């Protein structure tokens with residue numbers, strides 16, 4: 300413990316593992332279904348099992364990302380609290396059901412942690428995507444996975460938004476993150492990606508079990524990639540058609556350092572378009588299939604190292620500091 304004071308945090312008694320928030324991201328869909336199946340077979344519940352959720356069953360049945368609107372953009376405070384129209388899209392109705400099941404978001408009744416499973420077509424390995432760079436629980440789980448799965452490239456991505464504006468399903472829990480794994484085409488399940496997700500979820504549940512049983516976890520450092528901005532594809536100004544693809548030297552190189560002047564796009568006539576920003580940044584979600592409709596060719600992030608404290612679970616309701 301090297302004399303470090305541990306931060307004591309409430310136990311994680313209610314944990315949710317969600318898949319199929321995007322119905323065509325199949326590792327999460329099949330992993331949650333598999334976990335549901337093995338639970339039925341076990342029948343003697345220990346009481347510490349996670350809540351398992353198939354978030355968007357209608358889109359999952361059709362193997363679509365969503366049926367009407369993107370479910371994973373429906374969980375901001377405004378979106379959850381705006382009056383419901385008679386003709387509300389299915390996903391808007393579903394977001395209210397999920398908020399009732401796992402939330403209400405921001406209330407003392409919300410589940411302690413939501414792990415929402417996603418796939419990306421980008422070459423990102425296993426990523427945590429979270430809204431906080433000081434959520435010691437999520438960061439300790441991330442650190443634990445990194446130690447347990449040393450062969451898997453792993454990064455912690457931080458979307459710097461206040462909780463009210465955080466819009467994804469994982470924001471409904473007191474702690475939460477998306478576990479995003481790729482590359483895997485949407486509508487496809489690849490066994491290596493599925494297995495990585497399964498191991499990731501298992502190690503997460505193991506960590507939670509150890510934490511709840513009183514284990515003290517040492518502090519350390521987590522490298523955090525904070526989103527700076529999204530870049531769209533170059534477009535024809537009259538038709539809005541894209542006129543270039545990601546440059547071959549950048550494709551699949553998520554989290555490399557992109558310096559000003561480096562090749563960014565290659566036009567369909569073969570010319571290189573360089574990155575004309577002034578700051579070297581780390582790209583991710585490079586050429587993600589689902590983001591063409593959102594006008595995102597890639598996202599750029601700034602990397603920094605965050606020191607995290609030792610943590611342990613409070614034995615009582617009130618936090619006490621132990622050393």
Ligand SMILES: [Zn+2]
Pocket residue numbers: 320321324416417418
């Ligand atoms: Zn997704």
